[in-house]
Amino acid sequence: DTGVSQNPRHKITKRGQNVTFRCDPISEHNRLYWYRQTLGQGPEFLTYFQNEAQLEKSRLLSDRFSAERPKGSFSTLEIQRTEQGDSAMYLCASSLGNLIWDTEAFFGQGTRLTVV
Amino acid sequence: QQQVKQSPQSLIVQKGGISIINCAYENTAFDYFPWYQQFPGKGPALLIAIRPDVSEKKEGRFTISFNKSAKQFSLHIMDSQPGDSATYFCAATDTGTASKLTFGTGTRLQVTL
Numbered sequence: 001d002t003g004v005s006q007n008p009r010h011k012i013t014k015r016g017q018n019v020t021f022r023c024d025p026i027s028e029h030n031r032l033y034w035y036r037q038t039l040g041q042g043p044e045f046l047t048y049f050q051n052e053a054q055l056e057k058s059r060l061l062s063d064r065f066s067a068e069r070p071k072g073s074f075s076t077l078e079i080q081r082t083e084q085g086d087s088a089m090y091l092c093a094s095s096l097g098n099l100i101w102d103t104e105a106f107f108g109q110g111t112r113l114t115v116v
Numbered sequence: 117q118q119q120v121k122q123s124p125q126s127l128i129v130q131k132g133g134i135s136i137i138n139c140a141y142e143n144t145a146f147d148y149f150p151w152y153q154q155f156p157g158k159g160p161a162l163l164i165a166i167r168p169d170v171s172e173k174k175e176g177r178f179t180i181s182f183n184k185s186a187k188q189f190s191l192h193i194m195d196s197q198p199g200d201s202a203t204y205f206c207a208a209t210d211t212g213t214a215s216k217l218t219f220g221t222g223t224r225l226q227v228t229l
Contacts, residue, residue: 043217104162105162105217106162107161
């Protein structure tokens, strides 16, 4: 499978615990995005990387959230001290682009987080 | 925050009918307007997209109509099929900002037999 891969697919955690999600983008894609989708809503942008550089963070991304893309390949999204409001589907997407153009963004199947 | 407004929230169409979903945007810097289809438990998948230099784009049974002056665009699904039953999201981006997509709130389409 050469698409965007996310792990785990589902995560149930107790409030206050830390969780980490992984995203493996399409191999030649230099851009990687994280979105959050709550039930009945469209995905909301959280952050994006171009290669290993994190270039933009949404104000939705509180200081409990941190994302990394250490070698410009896979990315991790960590949520510390989880809260019930963090329960959502976390989507990763990747694309190939530069300052002038960009390909379409391909999405992974998401990680569904439930905080109990 | 830039918004993309989508309607209706849900839609029921008979098999063979036309499904129409509408979106409106505010940010005139947006220059790429994709539609995504999402099935339960899956990530969104690109269906069709348009840039503002054309007023219509057709791919198979799917057509986007774009009205730049009104800042509106719509998705038409011709000959709707039960397999089209899914949630549809319109989105928009300014490709100068690396395709950071702003999504609508989604339309849940049900195609009945």
